[in-house]
Every structure is written in C-alpha cells, then in structure tokens.
Amino acid sequence: MARHQCDVLIVGGGISAALLAERLAELKPGLAITVVEAxxxxxxxENRMEYRRxxxxxxxxxxxxxxxxxQAAAGIISRSMAVGGSAxxxxxxxxxxxxxxxxxxxxYGLAVDWPIAWSExxxxxxxxxxxxxxxxxxxxxxxxxxxxxxxxxxxxxxxNLIQLxxxxxxxxxxxxxxPQAKNTVEYxxxxxxxxxNTCEICPTGARYSPDFTFQRLLEQxxxxxxxxxxxxxxxxxxxxxKVVRAEAVHGERxxxxxxxxxxxxxxxSGYCWSPSLLLLSANARFxxxxxxxxxxxxxxxxxxxxxxxxxxxxxxxxxxMNEQHSLISRQFFRSPKDKxxxxxxxxxxxxxxxxxxxxxxxxxxxLLGDALLGDWRGRVKRGAARVRAYYDVHPSRExxxxxxxxxxxxxxxxxxxxxxxxxxxxxxREPATRGRIRGVFERLAQNGAGKILQxxxxxxxxxxxxxxxxxxxxxxxxxxxxxxxxxxxxxxxVGSPTLPTGGCTNGTLTFAALTLRSAPAVAASLG
Amino acid sequence: xxxxxxxxxxxxxxxxxxxxxxxxxAAPVDPLLALATAVLPAxxxxxxxxxxxxxxxxxxxxxxxxxxxxxxxxxxxxxxxPPTPAEGHAAQLAALDTAAKSLxxxxxxxxxxxxxxxxxxxxxxxxxxxxxxxxxxxxxxxADLLAFFFRSSEANDLAYRAEIGRESxxxxxxxxxxxxxxxADALRVGQTAAPRVHSGS
Numbered sequence: 001m002a003r004h005q006c007d008v009l010i011v012g013g014g015i016s017a018a019l020l021a022e023r024l025a026e027l028k029p030g031l032a033i034t035v036v037e038a039x040x041x042x043x044x045x046e047n048r049m050e051y052r053r054x055x056x057x058x059x060x061x062x063x064x065x066x067x068x069x070x071q072a073a074a075g076i077i078s079r080s081m082a083v084g085g086s087a088x089x090x091x092x093x094x095x096x097x098x099x100x101x102x103x104x105x106x107x108y109g110l111a112v113d114w115p116i117a118w119s120e121x122x123x124x125x126x127x128x129x130x131x132x133x134x135x136x137x138x139x140x141x142x143x144x145x146x147x148x149x150x151x152x153x154x155x156x157x158x159x160n161l162i163q164l165x166x167x168x169x170x171x172x173x174x175x176x177x178x179p180q181a182k183n184t185v186e187y188x189x190x191x192x193x194x195x196x197n198t199c200e201i202c203p204t205g206a207r208y209s210p211d212f213t214f215q216r217l218l219e220q221x222x223x224x225x226x227x228x229x230x231x232x233x234x235x236x237x238x239x240x241x242k243v244v245r246a247e248a249v250h251g252e253r254x255x256x257x258x259x260x261x262x263x264x265x266x267x268x269s270g271y272c273w274s275p276s277l278l279l280l281s282a283n284a285r286f287x288x289x290x291x292x293x294x295x296x297x298x299x300x301x302x303x304x305x306x307x308x309x310x311x312x313x314x315x316x317x318x319x320x321m322n323e324q325h326s327l328i329s330r331q332f333f334r335s336p337k338d339k340x341x342x343x344x345x346x347x348x349x350x351x352x353x354x355x356x357x358x359x360x361x362x363x364x365x366x367l368l369g370d371a372l373l374g375d376w377r378g379r380v381k382r383g384a385a386r387v388r389a390y391y392d393v394h395p396s397r398e399x400x401x402x403x404x405x406x407x408x409x410x411x412x413x414x415x416x417x418x419x420x421x422x423x424x425x426x427x428x429r430e431p432a433t434r435g436r437i438r439g440v441f442e443r444l445a446q447n448g449a450g451k452i453l454q455x456x457x458x459x460x461x462x463x464x465x466x467x468x469x470x471x472x473x474x475x476x477x478x479x480x481x482x483x484x485x486x487x488x489x490x491x492x493x494v495g496s497p498t499l500p501t502g503g504c505t506n507g508t509l510t511f512a513a514l515t516l517r518s519a520p521a522v523a524a525s526l527g
Numbered sequence: 528x529x530x531x532x533x534x535x536x537x538x539x540x541x542x543x544x545x546x547x548x549x550x551x552x553a554a555p556v557d558p559l560l561a562l563a564t565a566v567l568p569a570x571x572x573x574x575x576x577x578x579x580x581x582x583x584x585x586x587x588x589x590x591x592x593x594x595x596x597x598x599x600x601x602x603x604x605x606x607x608x609p610p611t612p613a614e615g616h617a618a619q620l621a622a623l624d625t626a627a628k629s630l631x632x633x634x635x636x637x638x639x640x641x642x643x644x645x646x647x648x649x650x651x652x653x654x655x656x657x658x659x660x661x662x663x664x665x666x667x668x669x670a671d672l673l674a675f676f677f678r679s680s681e682a683n684d685l686a687y688r689a690e691i692g693r694e695s696x697x698x699x700x701x702x703x704x705x706x707x708x709x710x711a712d713a714l715r716v717g718q719t720a721a722p723r724v725h726s727g728s
Contacts, residue, residue, distance in 0.1 A: 056694055058590065058608065059662060061597035067605065079598035079605065089600070158702045160566055184699065194696040204696065318706050320693030357677040357686070359651075359659040360672070366648045369566040372677065376686040460601055 002258040006034040006224065009246055009262035011231045011277065011454065012269030014085020015508065016495030016515040017339070018210035019131055020216075020268060023519035025222040030527065033223045034260060035214070036248060038068050038273075039082035043215055050194070062201035063088050068251065070409045071230065075418030076272050077460055083227050084211040085270065087508065089200045091324050092180040093209045094134045095505040096125050098143065098333040104394070104501060108341055110425055111394040112500050115481040116517075122147055124513035129179075132512065133187040133210040136179030141330050152184045155193065158321040160350040163378040164385050165327055167315055169349050170447035173440075175327040175348065181208035187403035199324045217324060229258060232413055234265060234281040234290055243290070243491045253376045264490045264525045266483075267468075267497070268515070271301065274497045275467035276402050276416040278478075287490030291485035291493070292397045292469070296478050298401035300469045301420055301501035303461025307434060308388035309441045310353040310455075314448040317383030332389075332440070333504065341429060342436045344391035345505040348356055348444075349435040351386040354453055355379055384453070387444060389437045390462060392504040393430075396423040401467050420461050463507035468497035482521035483514070490525055558620040559584070559668070561636035565643040566669050567676055583675045586663070587613045612665030619668045623650060686711055 008024060010017045013035055042063055055062040066082035080086045092488045099118040104111040114121075126148040129136075137154035154177040156273065157165060161177075168175050181463050182193045183206040193206035205212065217223040237244045246260040267274040275298040279289040327348040346519040357376045361367055367375050399421040403414040422430070434457070445452050471477025474486035477500075485490040495511040498509050503510065563580045564573075571579070590613070596606040620635075626646050627635040634645065647669050653669040662678060663671030676682055680694040689706035 054594075057586065057662075058594065059596055060608065061595040063597075064595045067598055069605070071601075079603045156699055156702045159705045162703055186711075192699065194698050195702060197693060281655060316705070318687050318689055318691045320680065320691045321706070322702065323693075357655070357659055357682065358708040359673065366644065366651065368566045368644060368647065368673070370570050372673070373568045373570070373686065376677075377688070380687055415591070462601075462706050 002256065003261065004034060004224075004226075004258065005261045006032040007262060008264050008266060008522065009260045010035045010268050011038070011246065012085070012216070012267065012273065013041075013083040013210070013225070014268065014270060014495075015087040015090075015210045015225065016270075017085075017266075017268035017509055018213040019128070020266060020494055020515050020519055020522070021212050021217055021223050021514050022131065023516055024523055025217060025220075027520060027523040031523075031526070034262070035223055035225045036080075036229045036231055036246070036260065037083050037227045038251070039066060039080075039227065040064065041081075041083035041211065041214070041225070041227045042088065043211060045205065048201055052198050052201050052203045055201060057196065059273045062198075068230070071415070072407075073120055073272050073276070073416040073418060073427045074404065074407070075420070076416075077462070077464060083214055083225065083351055084209055087208075087210050090181075090207070090209070090508065092182045092202075093198045093506045094129065094132065094136070094179045094181050094509040095328065095345065096122075096144075097503040097505065097507075097510050098330070100334055101392075101501065101503045108335070108337070110341065111423065111475075112469075112471070114500055115470055115477075121510075121517070122515060124517045125509060127516050131213075131516070132181040133190070134179050134181050134509075134511075135184040137177050139176060139330050140174040140335070143334060144330055150179065152187060155182060155184055155322075155325055157327075158325065158350070160317050160319075160321050160383075161325065161348075163315040163317060163383065164348050164350065165448075167313055167385070167448045168327065168329075168444055171347065171443045173329050173331050173444075174328045175346075178328040178347065180204050181266070195322050197320060197323055215526070219245075222438045226258075227449075228252065230411070231260075231277060232280065232410075232411060234277065236285065236290070236488075237282065240482060241285075241488050254411065264492065264522055265296040266492045266494055266518075267524055268494050271464045271496045272401065272416055272418060272465050273411060274493050274495075276403065278468070278493075279403050279416075280402075280413055281447075286487070288306075291478050291487045291491060293480065293487050294475050294514050296469065296476065298416075298467050299397050299399065300395045300500060301332050301399040301401055301418055301464065302393075302395040302466040302499060303420065303464040303507075304390040304502050304504050305393045306388055306390045306458040306462060307437050307441070308386065308456045308460055309358055309445075310351055310386060310453045311385045311441070311445045311450045312354065313385055313450045313452050315383040315385075317350050317385075319350055319355065319384075321350065325349075328505075330505075333387075340432050342391065342433050343504045344389040344433075344437055346387050346440065349386045349388075351384040353384045353386065355384060385444075387441055389434055389440065390439060390504050390506070392501075393426045393461070394423045394501055396421045397465060398467070418464070419453040420464075451517055461502065463496075463502060465499035465502050465507055465511070468493040469500040470498040471500065479519075483518040484521055484525070492518060492522055492525070494522075547639055556634060556636040558624060558635065559616075559672075561634070562620060562623065562647075562669055563672055564636075565640065565647065579676050580672075583663075583672055584677060585613065587616075610665070612663040612671050615665055616668040616671070619650065619654075623647070626650075 054060040067079040102114040135152035136150040233247040329346040404417040407415040468478040494515040594608040660674040
C-alpha cells in the first residue's frame with residue numbers, strides 16, 4: 001500500500017481545486033499541498049489545435065478520455081472528470097449573482113439566506129476575476145455596482161451582436177457584453193482571444209482553464225498532483241472527529257490501495273462527487289456519512305431552470321462570427337417586492353436556427369447542387385436570435401443526491417443518483433414565472449417584425465450545486481460559510497456543493513469566489 | 528498513397544469505385560466525381576468540384592472508427608465514432624451505375640441530370656435519408672458528399688456571400704465589421720490536402 005503525507009489534501013482537480021491550491025500556496029509558502037483527481041490530465045497544449053480540428057471535422061471529443069468510464073452518476077449533466085474538471089469544456093462565462101441571491105429569505109420570505117454578506121462576497125468576486133482573467137464592461141444597472149473594474153476590457157461585440165443589441169434594446173431592456181474569462185489583451189502569460197469560435201476547446205489559451213494554474217503550480221513545485229486516482233473513503237481518528245486519511249486507488253492499479261494522510265482535507269469535487277464521498281465514508285460513529293449529523297449531506301441539490309426561444313428578426317446576421325459570445329441583461333435579477341416573485345437573467349446570441357442547408361424543400365422535393373444553395377441563400381435573408389433566461393428555482397430538502405446500491409463502480413462502491421425537487425413556493429409560482437419570461441421573449445420578438453420560431457424549456461437544472469449547503473446552524477447545514485464542516489474541524493467542502501440556492505445565472509464565478517473565501521480558513525486550520 | 532490507404536481501410540474487393548481512376552486507364556469516369564458533379568453546385572466549376580471530392584476522400588481517410596465522441600452536456604451519454612461511413616459507398620455508387628444502365632445509359636455519369644436526380648432521390652429514400660446529415664454517416668454516399676460540402680464553413684460563406692470564416696481563428700480586431708463580401712475565388716474546400724484549414728494555428 002502506498003502512503004502519502006501532506007499538509008492539505010485537496011480531493012478533486014477542477015476550477016475550485018486549482019484556485020484553492022494557488023491561494024493556499026500564497027498564504028502559506030512551503031505548505032505541502034496534494035491534489036488528487038480521479039480523471040486524467042490533459043497538459044498537451046500543443047495538440048489543442050489538432051483536437052479542435054478533429055472536433056470540428058469528425059465530432060470527436062476535444063478532451064479525449066476526459067471521463068472515468070465506470071464512475072458515472074444518474075442525474076448529472078456532465079461526465080467530465082479530469083484535471084480541469086467541467087471547466088475544460090467551459091464557455092468561460094463569468095456572471096456574478098446579485099445581492100438578492102444571498103438574502104432570499106429576509107427580502108422575500110423564500111428559501112434561505114446565505115451566511116455571507118454581499119459586500120464580502122463581492123471582494124472575492126473581484127479576486128476570482130483577477131485570477132482567472134475576466135473581460136467585461138460595467139453593467140448599466142446601478143445595483144450591479146462593483147468595487148473594482150474588470151481586469152480586462154470587454155470582449156468586443158461582433159457585427160452580429162451589434163445588430164442584436166440594437167434590436168433587443170428597442171424593447172427598453174438594456175444589454176451588454178457578457179463577461180467572460182477570455183483575454184481581450186495578453187493576460188497572465190496567456191494570449192489574446194483569436195475568435196476561434198470553439199471555446200469548449202480554446203486552442204490559443206485565451207480562455208482561462210484550471211489546467212494552466214495546475215501546470216504553473218507544478219512547475220513552481222508548489223503542489224503535488226496525482227491524477228487517475230479515485231478517493232473512495234475518508235477515515236476518522238479513532239478517538240476524535242478529525243479526518244486523518246483518505247483511502248484511494250489508482251485507475252490502473254486497482255488492487256494497490258493508496259493512503260493519503262493530511263492535517264486538513266478539502267473536498268473540491270463538485271456538487272456530485274463531494275457529497276457522494278461524504279456518504280461513502282459512513283462509519284460506526286457517523287452511520288449516515290461524514291459531516292452528516294444534521295442529515296443534510298446530499299440534500300437541497302439546486303441549480304437553475306431555463307426557458308429559451310429562437311426568434312426570427314429583420315437583421316443582417318452572419319452566423320459564425322463568434323457564436324459563443326452573447327449579450328446579457330441583468331434587468332430582471334431583482335424582483336420588485338410589490339409584484340409576484342420572478343428573477344432571471346436574459347441572454348441573446350446570434351443563431352443559425354432555420355437557416356441551415358436542407359435537402360428537401362417545403363414541398364418535399366429533393367434539392368441538389370445550385371438548387372440547394374439557392375434555397376439556402378433564400379432563407380438567410382432574415383436573421384435569427386437565440387434568447388435564453390435562467391430563472392431562480394429553490395430546492396426542497398428532498399432535492400437529493402443519494403447512493404444507489406444497484407449501481408456500483410468497479411471497486412464495488414455505490415454510485416450517486418441526483419434527483420432535483422423544488423420547494424412548495426417554487427412549484428406554486430412556476431406557471432407565473434414561465435408566463436412572465438415568455439412575455440419578455442414576446443416583447444423582444446415584437447421588435448424588428450420578429451417572430452418566435454421555437455420555444456423550449458429545461459428538463460434539467462443547469463450549473464448544478466448544493467448537497468453540502470453552508471449555514472450558521474449545524475442543524476440545518478453541512479458547513480459554515482467558509483466550507484468547514486460542522487462535524488469535523490479539519491474537513492472542508494468548497495465551491496458548488498456549498499451553495500444553498502443556485503441563483504439565476506451561470507455559477508462558475510460564484511463557485512470560484514466562495515472557494516477563494518475559504519482559502520484563509522483552510523490555511524488557518526493548519527495552525 | 529491515397530489509393531493504398533483506402534484499399535487498406537475498405538478492403539480491395541469492390542471498392543475500387545471509390546478510388547480515382549488511374550491516369551493511364553482509358554479514361555473511365557470516376558464514379559464519385561460523377562456523383563459530385565450531379566449533387567454539388569455546378570456554379571462551383573469543375574475544378575472546384577474535383578477538389579471537394581479530393582477533400583472528401585481525405586476526410587474519409589482521416590476518419591477514426593471508435594474515436595471518443597464525448598459525453599454530451601445536459602443529458603449525458605458516452606459516444607464513440609461508428610464504423611467508417613465509407614463502408615457502403617462503393618456499393619452505393621455501383622448501385623447508381625446499375626440503375627443507370629437499366630435505363631439504357633452507359634453509366635450514371637452518362638445520364639441526363641434530371642434522371643440522375645431521380646436515381647439519387649430513389650436511393651436516398653431507400654436509405655431513409657430524410658434530411659441533410661450533420662456530417663457524413665454512411666447511409667448514402669450522396670448524402671455524405673452533400674453533408675461534407677454544405678456543412679462546411681466555406682459553404683456557409685457561400686450561402687451568405689460573405690467571408691465569415693466560421694472555423695477560422697480570426698482575432699478580435701474587425702469583429703464589429705460586417706464580414707467582407709465573398710471573393711469569387713474564396714472557396715477553399717478541397718484546395719488543400721486537409722479541408723477546413725484554420726488560420727492562426
């Protein structure tokens with residue numbers, strides 16, 4: 001059995017782990033930090049242009065093998081399991097939540113307040129933006145004020161987005177360039193965006209990716225990184241509630257267990273695998289899992305629902321200019337108290353919807369050659385916009401991650417199952433919420449002789465979070481606002497699992513900011 | 528090299544139809560080129576159609592059955608690339624030729640365009656092709672060739688008559704400008720060994 005010792009063991013190798021490791025190394029130089037990741041690393045930056053080419057031409061995974069075949073869970077929305085985590089495929093969107101997200105109960109009597117003041121979280125938003133390198137422009141909404149400017153100027157609007165902004169703002173709703181972790185100037189040793197149109201694999205390094213941070217930390221010998229290593233259990237000290245070791249196994253040497261001994265342990269494995277590991281670590285003293293005296297591990301799983309529409313408009317749109325860049329309006333992040341509660345973001349993209357080449361015309365006649373091209377040309381005279389709103393939904397206690405004994409990995413460990421459930425208030429207002437958002441879409445469509453071509457609604461929650469929610473009361477939460485579990489003084493959970501509610505916009509920046517806020521507490525736990 | 532690779536990929540028997548005819552032969556028509564001439568825009572011109580065919584063959588040569596195709600987002604599933612779409616192409620081309628001969632023509636290539644279209648429509652119907660595939664999938668060589676060309680960034684430029692360069696790395700300067708009007712000679716499919724070459728690499 002291999003035995004490793006370190007000061008801090010970070011379980012998981014995604015964006016939270018990268019930022020935490022970087023910050024810990026700054027706070028306590030010389031700290032022995034070990035990062036363990038179940039998936040493999042993809043440090044061959046020199047091959048990314050080729051991976052991108054294969055993706056475009058053949059539909060191949062641009063991050064080949066970024067999953068562990070038998071480490072799956074029901075109800076998850078990404079199988080990505082690799083050094084870099086889900087952020088390998090990330091589009092780079094770095095929207096902030098708003099103060100309302102942290103004060104839902106005190107403002108609206110809904111869900112629960114977060115145990116953090118907005119002004120404090122905002123400082124860590126700034127830090128996360130600096131570390132990742134975010135380009136953005138100030139929001140026109142006064143309540144979105146920032147204490148620091150964005151580190152980089154906003155991504156310029158393409159011709160398409162300029163047209164779409166003019167169209168969308170006719171409705172009286174202000175829009176701006178969506179903030180993104182993409183370089184608009186050289187930043188942190190990485191290149192300027194070259195508008196390759198494939199942000200899921202940025203071949204130039206202009207989009208932040210956690211693997212850059214890991215590689216730098218490795219070069220500086222500030223961390224040890226062990227990939228393809230699955231942590232299966234956490235074990236406690238015999239007489240107190242401290243975690244003393246993590247029991248793991250390497251993907252290629254499953255019969256040779258590995259033990260990691262550390263002074264502090266941090267779970268940075270996301271909303272699924274962090275609570276799952278706590279449940280798997282049940283023992284005689286914690287029969288329901290570690291950190292689970294309250295019974296809240298794996299509960300209050302959250303995220304946001306969404307509605308979207310494709311709208312045909314009178315605008316000169318050329319699909320393909322920078323398809324992943326969008327407009328955002330934060331107009332609806334705040335719900336007036338004298339109106340029914342609805343909160344949502346609003347994004348607008350260029351769209352090729354209904355404007356692709358087709359093989360048969362409306363009468364079913366086969367189109368070939370110049371007839372096909374002519375038909376295509378005839379259908380691109382009007383433009384199209386894709387609009388989408390993420391909206392606020394709140395989890396019930398029964399919104400759960402559980403271990404499914406009927407599904408096991410090759411080591412015999414039961415695999416998790418995630419099933420989201422909304423609280424009563426969310427269910428009650430759902431029809432009105434959707435009606436209000438569809439009304440906004442219709443309001444947009446009225447501009448420029450618009451016509452809604454297609455509407456869609458989510459059947460999963462995006463940017464999932466929760467499962468180890470933070471709070472001040474150990475009876476109703478798993479960890480405090482710094483991610484320290486109430487039951488184990490040297491065990492922390494960081495990032496997405498700690499969110500009590502999932503907000504109404506992309507969560508990555510919030511996961512990162514919360515993690516950075518946890519870093520000093522983790523450092524302090526080491527004395 | 529190309530001929531040797533394709534023979535290795537598809538086996539020698541019955542697949543010669545996919546390969547360009549040897550130059551020294553008594554000018555038999557390349558059946559894939561004949562099909563391309565029937566299904567691709569004549570406005571491209573003969574040389575460009577030939578280069579699209581060459582690029583399509585190149586694409587087939589680069590295809591990797593079983594390659595990791597990722598796991599999706601939202602509704603996850605592991606996927607890998609199915610067998611090469613080229614598997615049935617030779618037989619499909621031969622079937623078009625046979626059908627042409629049953630109409631009294633010497634070959635598919637020798638048929639009038641309207642009759643070629645009828646045969647292609649019949650073949651696509653039989654292959655249950657009811658829309659343009661996202662990329663070649665092997666159901667029928669005609670649909671695969673059409674998908675290869677019309678799903679390309681270059682065809683997108685052609686449709687919009689603009690130099691959008693969907694798959695190029697173009698840099699941020701000039702983002703705000705309307706894409707330049709497409710030059711007459713701007714079509715790039717098949718003009719290089721590998722189709723869809725990206726600048727900025």
